[in-house]
Every structure is written in structure tokens, then in C-alpha cells.
Amino acid sequence: MAVEVVPEWMAGLEEEDVEFIRKFLLASGSLKEMAGAYGVTYPTVRLRLDRLIQKIRLTEEQAADPYVALIKRLAVEEKLDFDTAKLLIQQYRKSLEP
Template structure:
């Protein structure tokens, strides 16, 4: 499959994300099995899964503005506090609805 044939959500994932998803599928979606595979705690695996989920969600095909995607990306990469990101998105959505 060529890069331009891949769904947009796949383009948002890093190599490590694909590796995590592959291991998630191989382990039948068991987070408990992933904790053993990665030798980390359950919350660590859950946080990693949440990060991948957020990356996939942030790639909604042209449904969201680039600003929304950028704020989500900063939050996922922990460059912006999650509560601050939520507040910014709420302000943005409120202003957008007021237009």
C-alpha cells in the first residue's frame, strides 16, 4: 500500500504506535498480556493505548480545523497540559458555534 493510499488516521501514527498496535493485536487486545510483554505496569500500557487512540481521533478527515488537531497533538505529546487543551478546545468550539 502506498503512503497516499493509507487512511489519514494512519498517517498520524509514529513507528512506535504501529508497533504497539501490532503487539496489541498479536496479544488479542489484552492489556494484561501487554504489561507482561513490555514489562511495565497496567497504567503505563493503558496510557500508551490512550495516546494511540487520541492520535487516531485527531486525524478525522477534514472534520476538524488544523488548530484543533494541533492542540490535540500538543496534548498527546504532553507539550500542553490536558486540562489546558480541553479548555482551549471548549473556547474554540464555543466561538465556532457563535459564528
């Protein structure tokens, strides 16, 4: 019996993100084909892919500094605006200075 190992970067993704990756691979990475499959424009698919890339990068950064990763994730998910996220990170890093 094989033991299923999920990479750390993938464990933090939502099911719809994993499905998007699966469809992307099956479409040989064609954003044009993905746009057709989802019934949206090319820029919409590009934006979704960019956000997914950011989520994966944030997962990798989280080990280094969970607070900064949380703030960035909230900004990527549009639960926090970019300027506020930037300010929070700057103030947090200032508070860590000796």
C-alpha cells in the first residue's frame, strides 16, 4: 500500500485551486484553452494563475515568518488592501529591530 504524500505547498491550497492546476496541466499550460474551458477572458485566467502562484510562494515564505506570510495572504485574497498590508509589514519589521 502506497503512502500518499502531499507537498507542503499544495497542502495549503483549496480544492478549487488544485482543480485549476489539474486543468492547467491537462491543457498543456494553455491559458487560452483554460479561458475557453472556464468561459472567461484570457486576462481573467492570467489573474487567477498569478494569484495561485502568489499563494504557493506565500506557503514557502510562511516557514520563515508566519506573520508576514499571513498579511501577504490576506492581501492576495483581497481581504486586506495592498497599502495596508505593506504598512503592517513595515511596522512589524521595525518593531523587530534592536
